[in-house]
Amino acid sequence: MSLIRYQSPLFDDLSMSKRDRLLIHFILMLMSVMCSVNSTIAIAEPxxxxxxxxxxxxxxxxxxxxxxxxxxxxxxxxxxxxxxxxxxxxxxxxxxxxxxxxxxxxxxxxxxxxxxxxxxxxxxxxxxVTASFFFAKEYPSLANDKWQLPAKSSIGIVNGYEYGDEFLVLVEKLKLQVITVNSQRQLINLLLVGRIDSAIMYDLVADVYIKQMGVSNDIKAKFNNHTSxxxxxxxxxxxxxxxxxxxxxxxxxxxxxxxxxxxxxxxxxx
The missing domain is CATH 3.40.190.10 (Periplasmic binding protein-like II)
Known part of the structure:
Protein backbone atom coordinates (compact mmCIF):
# COMPACT_ATOMS: atom_id res chain seq x y z
CA MET A 1 0.00 0.00 0.00
CA SER A 2 1.34 3.43 -0.94
CA LEU A 3 2.03 5.93 1.89
CA ILE A 4 1.84 8.93 -0.45
CA ARG A 5 -1.11 11.22 0.37
CA TYR A 6 -2.76 13.43 -2.16
CA GLN A 7 -4.39 16.82 -1.42
CA SER A 8 -8.07 16.83 -2.10
CA PRO A 9 -10.37 19.70 -3.09
CA LEU A 10 -12.08 19.31 0.30
CA PHE A 11 -8.79 20.16 2.07
CA ASP A 12 -8.46 23.35 0.01
CA ASP A 13 -12.02 24.35 0.86
CA LEU A 14 -11.38 23.84 4.55
CA SER A 15 -8.20 25.93 4.34
CA MET A 16 -10.03 28.79 2.67
CA SER A 17 -12.72 28.67 5.28
CA LYS A 18 -10.12 28.94 8.03
CA ARG A 19 -8.50 31.93 6.36
CA ASP A 20 -11.88 33.57 6.06
CA ARG A 21 -12.48 33.06 9.76
CA LEU A 22 -9.10 34.59 10.56
CA LEU A 23 -9.90 37.57 8.34
CA ILE A 24 -13.26 38.09 10.04
CA HIS A 25 -11.61 37.83 13.46
CA PHE A 26 -9.03 40.46 12.43
CA ILE A 27 -11.76 42.81 11.20
CA LEU A 28 -13.67 42.43 14.47
CA MET A 29 -10.53 43.18 16.46
CA LEU A 30 -9.89 46.26 14.33
CA MET A 31 -13.44 47.48 14.90
CA SER A 32 -13.04 46.95 18.64
CA VAL A 33 -9.83 49.02 18.68
CA MET A 34 -11.52 51.79 16.69
CA CYS A 35 -14.45 51.85 19.10
CA SER A 36 -12.02 52.06 22.02
CA VAL A 37 -10.18 54.98 20.39
CA ASN A 38 -13.47 56.79 19.73
CA SER A 39 -14.51 56.22 23.33
CA THR A 40 -11.20 57.64 24.58
CA ILE A 41 -11.61 60.70 22.37
CA ALA A 42 -15.13 61.24 23.71
CA ILE A 43 -13.91 61.01 27.30
CA ALA A 44 -11.16 63.53 26.56
CA GLU A 45 -13.67 66.19 25.52
CA PRO A 46 -14.03 69.00 28.10
CA VAL A 129 -12.92 87.22 53.51
CA THR A 130 -13.84 88.93 56.77
CA ALA A 131 -17.25 90.12 57.96
CA SER A 132 -17.79 92.85 60.55
CA PHE A 133 -20.47 94.51 62.61
CA PHE A 134 -21.31 97.88 61.03
CA PHE A 135 -22.88 100.80 62.88
CA ALA A 136 -24.32 104.14 61.86
CA LYS A 137 -22.53 107.26 63.09
CA GLU A 138 -25.82 108.57 64.45
CA TYR A 139 -26.41 105.36 66.44
CA PRO A 140 -23.05 104.32 67.91
CA SER A 141 -22.40 101.37 70.21
CA LEU A 142 -20.27 101.07 73.35
CA ALA A 143 -19.48 97.41 72.57
CA ASN A 144 -15.92 96.56 71.57
CA ASP A 145 -16.63 93.05 70.36
CA LYS A 146 -19.69 91.01 69.44
CA TRP A 147 -20.00 89.36 72.83
CA GLN A 148 -20.41 92.81 74.44
CA LEU A 149 -23.46 93.72 72.35
CA PRO A 150 -26.44 94.72 74.51
CA ALA A 151 -28.97 91.96 75.05
CA LYS A 152 -31.89 91.98 72.63
CA SER A 153 -30.07 94.22 70.13
CA SER A 154 -31.45 94.15 66.60
CA ILE A 155 -28.98 92.79 64.07
CA GLY A 156 -29.47 92.93 60.30
CA ILE A 157 -28.28 90.12 58.01
CA VAL A 158 -28.83 89.07 54.39
CA ASN A 159 -31.15 86.19 53.58
CA GLY A 160 -29.30 82.93 52.95
CA TYR A 161 -25.83 84.17 53.90
CA GLU A 162 -23.60 82.26 56.31
CA TYR A 163 -22.22 84.12 59.32
CA GLY A 164 -19.99 81.55 60.98
CA ASP A 165 -20.70 78.69 63.35
CA GLU A 166 -20.65 81.07 66.35
CA PHE A 167 -23.49 83.23 65.08
CA LEU A 168 -26.34 81.06 66.35
CA VAL A 169 -24.62 80.80 69.73
CA LEU A 170 -24.32 84.61 69.86
CA VAL A 171 -27.98 85.10 68.97
CA GLU A 172 -29.11 82.63 71.61
CA LYS A 173 -26.83 83.93 74.35
CA LEU A 174 -27.70 87.61 73.88
CA LYS A 175 -31.30 87.06 72.72
CA LEU A 176 -30.58 89.14 69.62
CA GLN A 177 -33.38 90.17 67.30
CA VAL A 178 -32.30 89.10 63.82
CA ILE A 179 -33.72 91.15 60.94
CA THR A 180 -33.33 89.47 57.54
CA VAL A 181 -33.29 91.41 54.27
CA ASN A 182 -32.28 90.66 50.68
CA SER A 183 -29.24 92.90 50.15
CA GLN A 184 -26.45 94.90 51.74
CA ARG A 185 -28.00 98.07 50.33
CA GLN A 186 -31.11 97.43 52.43
CA LEU A 187 -28.97 96.84 55.52
CA ILE A 188 -27.22 100.17 55.03
CA ASN A 189 -30.53 101.99 54.64
CA LEU A 190 -31.87 100.38 57.82
CA LEU A 191 -28.76 101.48 59.70
CA LEU A 192 -29.07 105.05 58.44
CA VAL A 193 -32.65 105.42 59.71
CA GLY A 194 -32.03 103.61 62.99
CA ARG A 195 -34.30 100.65 62.25
CA ILE A 196 -31.57 98.22 63.35
CA ASP A 197 -28.77 98.61 65.90
CA SER A 198 -26.13 96.93 63.77
CA ALA A 199 -25.60 94.94 60.57
CA ILE A 200 -23.17 92.19 59.73
CA MET A 201 -21.64 92.69 56.29
CA TYR A 202 -18.63 91.32 54.48
CA ASP A 203 -16.08 94.12 54.58
CA LEU A 204 -15.08 94.38 50.91
CA VAL A 205 -18.68 94.05 49.76
CA ALA A 206 -19.91 96.65 52.23
CA ASP A 207 -17.16 99.02 51.08
CA VAL A 208 -18.49 98.87 47.51
CA TYR A 209 -22.07 99.69 48.53
CA ILE A 210 -21.12 102.33 51.08
CA LYS A 211 -19.06 104.11 48.44
CA GLN A 212 -21.82 103.79 45.81
CA MET A 213 -24.38 105.22 48.22
CA GLY A 214 -22.10 108.07 49.29
CA VAL A 215 -22.31 107.29 53.01
CA SER A 216 -18.65 106.62 53.83
CA ASN A 217 -18.79 109.09 56.71
CA ASP A 218 -22.05 107.69 58.08
CA ILE A 219 -21.50 103.92 58.23
CA LYS A 220 -18.44 102.28 59.81
CA ALA A 221 -17.24 98.78 60.69
CA LYS A 222 -16.38 98.50 64.39
CA PHE A 223 -15.39 94.90 65.16
CA ASN A 224 -15.09 91.51 63.51
CA ASN A 225 -17.83 88.90 63.33
CA HIS A 226 -15.91 86.12 61.58
CA THR A 227 -13.46 85.20 58.85
CA SER A 228 -14.69 82.89 56.11
Missing part, protein backbone atom coordinates in the same frame (compact mmCIF):
# COMPACT_ATOMS: atom_id res chain seq x y z
CA UNK A 47 -16.66 68.63 30.78
CA UNK A 48 -19.41 71.24 30.70
CA UNK A 49 -20.98 72.43 33.96
CA UNK A 50 -23.42 75.13 35.06
CA UNK A 51 -22.95 77.12 38.26
CA UNK A 52 -25.30 79.56 39.97
CA UNK A 53 -23.61 82.91 40.60
CA UNK A 54 -24.78 85.45 43.13
CA UNK A 55 -26.06 88.74 41.71
CA UNK A 56 -25.20 91.20 44.49
CA UNK A 57 -21.80 90.52 46.04
CA UNK A 58 -19.36 92.93 44.36
CA UNK A 59 -16.43 92.94 43.87
CA UNK A 60 -16.72 89.13 43.83
CA UNK A 61 -19.93 88.64 41.82
CA UNK A 62 -22.33 91.23 40.44
CA UNK A 63 -25.66 91.39 38.62
CA UNK A 64 -24.12 91.06 35.15
CA UNK A 65 -21.98 88.01 35.90
CA UNK A 66 -18.64 89.69 36.51
CA UNK A 67 -16.25 89.84 39.43
CA UNK A 68 -13.31 88.24 41.19
CA UNK A 69 -15.07 84.92 41.81
CA UNK A 70 -16.07 84.55 38.17
CA UNK A 71 -12.49 85.19 37.06
CA UNK A 72 -10.89 82.75 39.48
CA UNK A 73 -13.39 79.95 38.81
CA UNK A 74 -13.22 80.33 35.04
CA UNK A 75 -9.42 80.32 34.91
CA UNK A 76 -9.09 77.42 37.39
CA UNK A 77 -11.53 75.20 35.49
CA UNK A 78 -9.95 76.07 32.12
CA UNK A 79 -6.69 74.55 33.38
CA UNK A 80 -8.45 71.20 33.94
CA UNK A 81 -10.55 71.23 30.73
CA UNK A 82 -13.90 72.12 32.30
CA UNK A 83 -16.22 74.58 30.52
CA UNK A 84 -18.23 76.71 32.95
CA UNK A 85 -21.55 78.44 32.30
CA UNK A 86 -23.13 80.64 34.96
CA UNK A 87 -26.68 81.60 35.85
CA UNK A 88 -26.88 84.88 37.80
CA UNK A 89 -29.50 84.66 40.55
CA UNK A 90 -30.05 85.85 44.14
CA UNK A 91 -27.79 83.93 46.52
CA UNK A 92 -30.56 82.12 48.39
CA UNK A 93 -32.06 80.93 45.09
CA UNK A 94 -28.66 79.64 43.96
CA UNK A 95 -28.40 77.52 47.09
CA UNK A 96 -31.85 76.04 46.49
CA UNK A 97 -31.12 75.35 42.82
CA UNK A 98 -27.95 73.50 43.79
CA UNK A 99 -29.69 71.45 46.46
CA UNK A 100 -32.34 70.44 43.93
CA UNK A 101 -29.75 69.56 41.29
CA UNK A 102 -30.96 72.23 38.86
CA UNK A 103 -27.34 73.42 38.59
CA UNK A 104 -24.05 71.68 39.33
CA UNK A 105 -22.96 74.14 42.00
CA UNK A 106 -23.14 77.63 43.46
CA UNK A 107 -20.66 80.27 44.64
CA UNK A 108 -19.71 82.06 46.94
CA UNK A 109 -20.39 79.73 49.88
CA UNK A 110 -18.82 79.59 53.33
CA UNK A 111 -17.89 76.06 54.34
CA UNK A 112 -19.38 75.71 57.80
CA UNK A 113 -21.45 73.04 59.50
CA UNK A 114 -24.75 74.26 58.06
CA UNK A 115 -23.43 74.07 54.49
CA UNK A 116 -21.31 70.92 54.85
CA UNK A 117 -24.54 69.06 55.56
CA UNK A 118 -26.07 70.32 52.30
CA UNK A 119 -23.28 70.42 49.71
CA UNK A 120 -20.04 68.89 48.45
CA UNK A 121 -16.87 70.96 48.93
CA UNK A 122 -13.28 70.70 47.79
CA UNK A 123 -10.26 71.47 49.94
CA UNK A 124 -9.09 74.70 48.30
CA UNK A 125 -11.05 77.91 48.97
CA UNK A 126 -11.48 80.55 46.28
CA UNK A 127 -10.29 83.16 48.80
CA UNK A 128 -10.75 84.30 52.40
CA UNK A 229 -13.08 80.70 53.50
CA UNK A 230 -15.24 80.99 50.39
CA UNK A 231 -15.89 77.98 48.14
CA UNK A 232 -17.87 76.65 45.23
CA UNK A 233 -20.49 74.34 46.72
CA UNK A 234 -21.45 71.39 44.51
CA UNK A 235 -24.76 69.54 44.44
CA UNK A 236 -25.04 66.31 46.41
CA UNK A 237 -27.44 65.06 43.74
CA UNK A 238 -24.73 65.12 41.07
CA UNK A 239 -22.60 61.92 41.11
CA UNK A 240 -19.71 63.90 39.56
CA UNK A 241 -19.59 66.51 42.32
CA UNK A 242 -16.66 64.99 44.20
CA UNK A 243 -14.71 64.75 40.95
CA UNK A 244 -15.58 68.35 40.05
CA UNK A 245 -14.43 69.59 43.45
CA UNK A 246 -11.12 67.76 42.98
CA UNK A 247 -10.68 69.26 39.52
CA UNK A 248 -11.32 72.75 40.90
CA UNK A 249 -8.78 72.12 43.67
CA UNK A 250 -6.23 71.12 41.04
CA UNK A 251 -6.97 74.21 38.94
CA UNK A 252 -6.68 76.55 41.92
CA UNK A 253 -3.37 75.04 43.01
CA UNK A 254 -2.06 75.34 39.46
CA UNK A 255 -3.04 79.03 39.34
CA UNK A 256 -1.07 79.58 42.53
CA UNK A 257 2.00 77.74 41.21
CA UNK A 258 1.84 79.77 37.99
CA UNK A 259 1.75 83.02 39.94
CA UNK A 260 -1.57 84.06 38.40
CA UNK A 261 -3.81 83.63 41.44
CA UNK A 262 -2.93 86.90 43.20
CA UNK A 263 -3.50 88.82 39.97
CA UNK A 264 -7.03 87.41 39.74
CA UNK A 265 -7.82 88.65 43.26
CA UNK A 266 -7.63 92.22 42.00
CA UNK A 267 -10.97 93.83 41.05
CA UNK A 268 -9.31 95.30 37.95
CA UNK A 269 -9.12 91.82 36.43
CA UNK A 270 -12.71 91.90 35.15
Missing amino acids: LAITLAAEDSWPPFADEVGRGISHNIIRHAFELVDVDVSTIVVPYARGLIMTERGSVDGVFNVTREQSTIDRFVFGNEPLFT EIFVAFSKLNPQSKHLSQLLDKGLLTLQKQGKYNQLLLPSNE
